[in-house]
Amino acid sequence: MVEHRKPIPVHEAVARVINKAKPLGTETVPLAESYGRILAEPVAASHAVPPFDRSPYDGFAIRSTDSVGASGDHRVKFAIVDYIGAGAVSKAVLGPNEAVRIMTGAQLPEGADAVVMLEQTAELENGFTIRKPFKALENLSLKGEDVQEGEEVVPAGSLIHPGTIAVLATFGYAEVRVAKRPVVGVLSTGTELLDVSEPLVPGKIRNSNGPMIAAQLARMGIDCKMYGLSVDHLEDSLKAVQRAAAETDCLITTGGVSVGDFDFLPAIYERLGAQVLFNKVAMRPGSVTTVAVADGKYLFGLSGNPSACFTGFELFVRPALLTMMGAMKIYLPHTRAVLDEDFAKANPFTRFIRASYDGATVRPAGFNKSNAVSSIARGNALIVLPGGTRGFKAGDQVDVLLLGSEEGTAEWKL
Amino acid sequence: MVEHRKPIPVHEAVARVINKAKPLGTETVPLAESYGRILAEPVAASHAVPPFDRSPYDGFAIRSTDSVGASGDHRVKFAIVDYIGAGAVSKAVLGPNEAVRIMTGAQLPEGADAVVMLEQTAELENGFTIRKPFKALENLSLKGEDVQEGEEVVPAGSLIHPGTIAVLATFGYAEVRVAKRPVVGVLSTGTELLDVSEPLVPGKIRNSNGPMIAAQLARMGIDCKMYGLSVDHLEDSLKAVQRAAAETDCLITTGGVSVGDFDFLPAIYERLGAQVLFNKVAMRPGSVTTVAVADGKYLFGLSGNPSACFTGFELFVRPALLTMMGAMKIYLPHTRAVLDEDFAKANPFTRFIRASYDGATVRPAGFNKSNAVSSIARGNALIVLPGGTRGFKAGDQVDVLLLGSEEGTAEWKL
The missing domain is CATH 3.40.980.10 (MoaB/Mog-like domain)
Known part of the structure; x- marks a missing residue:
């Protein structure tokens, strides 16, 4: 029976x-609709990031050799020969003790190999002085320091989250191949x-x-x-x-x-x-x-x-x-946490308890029966107690699976 | 200047x-469109859960007094007088040694105060025997054991997640008042x-x-x-x-x-x-x-x-x-984790590092400059290092803020 x-x-x-x-x-969707989808292809860098040597500050592009010997007693003088806003490219080729005024994010002009920050200068008419020598490549964002051209930045099977969107935009993915x-x-x-x-x-x-x-x-x-x-x-x-x-x-x-x-x-x-x-x-x-x-x-x-x-x-x-959908990180994120109250019941089977997790401790989220509904509403995690155990005490470390996370983990850890 | x-x-x-x-x-939305919204009003229990004493198992509803003295040598016999499917209500009022066949979730008939599970019985024609006594309320889901009528189950300002939807459905919220x-x-x-x-x-x-x-x-x-x-x-x-x-x-x-x-x-x-x-x-x-x-x-x-x-x-x-939107849990979830690699830089200011967190350890997610883009794509968390510190080592405990969680925390912990 x-x-x-x-x-x-x-x-x-x-x-x-x-x-x-x-x-x-798979299917193709516009970038603006791709949040939350699973990448069907890796995101490959179509160019280096940064795509050119650039200034991370507002200041002056110089030739570091011209700054040798600069000091408070022996300020070195530079003449400003051009002015580059972000997005513009200077035609100037720097000669001795010449400088180009440069904005944050702008491409370094030819001949320059360092940037003097605005606050490191004393202003002159059509120029400035500095009181310290600059090393080659000082205050520069170098081409490719973040990403090399051709590099795989995000593997296929990843969730497209806001950071993924940022790299997709950077590399010109107006459309994205995603899993159906x-x-x-x-x-x-x-x-x-x-x-x-x-x-x-x-x-x-x-x-x-x-x-x-x-x-x-x-x-x-x-x-x-x-x-x-x-x-x-x-x-x-x-x-x-x-x-x-x-x-x-x-x-x-x-x-x-x-x-x-x-x-x-x-x-x-x-x-x-x-x-x-x-x-x-x-x-x-x-x-x-x-x-x-x-x-x-x-x-x-x-x-x-x-x-x-x-x-x-x-x-x-x-x-x-x-x-x-071809996702890699298919399981709920796992962590360990300190049980915040005693749990006396025996666990003949693996027990999953709706629970509240606060980043350090975890406690059952209320009435604990399979037909309970309130604890689902109150919980943000599942405590997992192994089968064949009983009598967990407040202070014990227990396994926790986190609910409501955007992306999980690739391995089943329990 | x-x-x-x-x-x-x-x-x-x-x-x-x-x-x-x-x-x-605030505005009102259909329940089916309320996932992810912020509750503008608390969810109050319009009735007890369960709304009646019910059977958590398939079996037989009995009067526990009739089972007194039952044993393997002295099996007690019951006659089946009615049959209740889930959702149905029996008109039977149990007399001595009478039982009602009852399905999981069905309302207990009048007079009954215990449920005998199917596998605890030996079948007879039109009846069964049992070999152990049952206590009053044994194998029952009691009215209100999960939620009492009128109880506030979820406070206003909570995110509506799938568990919230379950209680909203339970209490008949076909529409939900949410924050605009x-x-x-x-x-x-x-x-x-x-x-x-x-x-x-x-x-x-x-x-x-x-x-x-x-x-x-x-x-x-x-x-x-x-x-x-x-x-x-x-x-x-x-x-x-x-x-x-x-x-x-x-x-x-x-x-x-x-x-x-x-x-x-x-x-x-x-x-x-x-x-x-x-x-x-x-x-x-x-x-x-x-x-x-x-x-x-x-x-x-x-x-x-x-x-x-x-x-x-x-x-x-x-x-x-x-x-x-009136939400209570407005901050990114916070936890502590073990740093997985050295981080030598000085932190004149509080430093937020895009990072990969795996539930136990955390590591910077790559190139760490403010103009970096790859590390945003690769990270799922932010390491937070206090200002005025330097020289964190692999193995150190550090603060971590989790990204991409459905609901955060009500307190700023840093």
Whole structure:
């Protein structure tokens, strides 16, 4: 009567999911719309940065040899022969004790090899004096000191963040080749579910998983199609899943994956001929999380319990979608932090606790059951306690996965 | 000839900026569009969660008194009198040794005070036996155990993230009252600047700051109006600034804030009658960062150097915009990490170094000058070294501010 399922470790479940990812292909978008996308090609330097020797200050370009011997008692005098604003190029070729007035960012004139800062001079009519010698290359930004021409500045598979945009702009990428984004379907099962706009009635609750997953996808810049609420009847559910799977690159269902009388998803996977990658993970919450693949598409069967659903998305769906987009840093960022209060419960399986992390300490974000919803709202991290442990004390170091970070990490560290 | 400016500490500069923030007002958006917005009102629980006593498992609802004395040698027998799916409500009132078949999430029938899990039973025709006694409230999710009716679950000023969406959905918020978002103008000054689509010519560079800032704003979900490139002439620049300021809630300029011959912004602030909050900050890069207020609107004068510009945005613009939106957690998340390589330079001012942080260690993300652009692309954090220090060694603990996090922290910790 009760189906027996063998739980697999979290890291193995993650690996099984990732291995099934199929790339979505690439497309070109304008630079101004590329924030948050995954780079499909490396950013290569089309020129050196800076592209020419330039002045980092407002001042005077000189020949350092002319400054030899300058001192407070023996000020050396220069005549100003030209004036270069940023963006302009001087035609002057410096002769002995000649200088060119130069603005920040302007290209060094021919013959010059140092810059005297404005505040290092005493003004004369049509010239100035200095009281110290300058070394060759002093106060210069040299061509290529930041980036060499041809250098790979950002590898393919990186998230395009504001710093990436700055280099793309620098190198003239008015358009950027990026990974296509998947279209993800979300189908919430459960006869107890009301829509958010419906009044509460006895025995029912509003569907929070659907909107939550839509926001988890939005956080990744990914759109979803909501398939509303499916009733708990096998044939209706099968049709709903088939339709949704046909219209999307990946389908997430919530609920119906357990072993109850109304848990139709195992039967649906069978009817679809889906390959079930696992249907039991050694984790709490969300041990019933199931991932299957049919016709090369993921079918993520997340728990109907909000905390379990949330965690299943972050652990499995997120890295799978990122892998489909060719991203390198697919896992939630990991750190270690000091537990701020005792956690006495036993952890037969790896336990993921919605938590508040403040950069040093971490504490559970409230009520800790798989059906809890408040702690998801209050948390910004997941505490991870290894299976087979119990009795963590305030002051213990624990593993933490950070939520809501723009880019994650390339390695699964747990 | 060279204007003398008195630098103020970073924390004071931040405080001066924040103090000038004016709220933008609120608006109502559909729940499905509320991700990333700032809550204008607290989320209050319109009902308890769970809203009724319910079963967390598939099993049988019983009266615990009937299980007294059950053991392997003395199994106690129950008759099944009804069957409740999730979302349904049973009319049954349990009598002695009666049970109701109950699904996960379903409301407990009258008279029942415990749930026997399916796997804790031996099946009979129309009934089952158990081999252990059950305590009152055993295997139950009690009404209100997660949230009490009327409780404030999420305070106003919080970022709406996927967990917030889950509670909003739970409590029937089909629409959400959120802070309006500012419209931000971006105006890049500098005769040396080319547009991203223009070919490189001698003496010029492409404008990377404008697109970068647009992406820093996009990361906050904020739109911007780009005012393209203004030439370095006072009257033209004044008109461009006036027009941009009139069309936006806040104007960011890049370049032109220093003391060079082409740095018109100080003169523009004067002509506008703007109150200059500061024009020199004891920080590197970006010491010339200037913030002024005219007609109640911010004028952010960021450095034209990319790294300085980037840092100035994250330190000053970001918390100011978040404060305008009524957000509580306005500062970049702070942590401490182990420096992964020596950093020998002296730090006359507080130094912000673009850096790569991996959850434990942190290292400079490459070439470290204010005009560097590659390190912005490669970094995900800022190392902060206090002014008046020098000679940090690999292994030293240093302050780190994290970039690209969905929500920050309410306190400035440096």
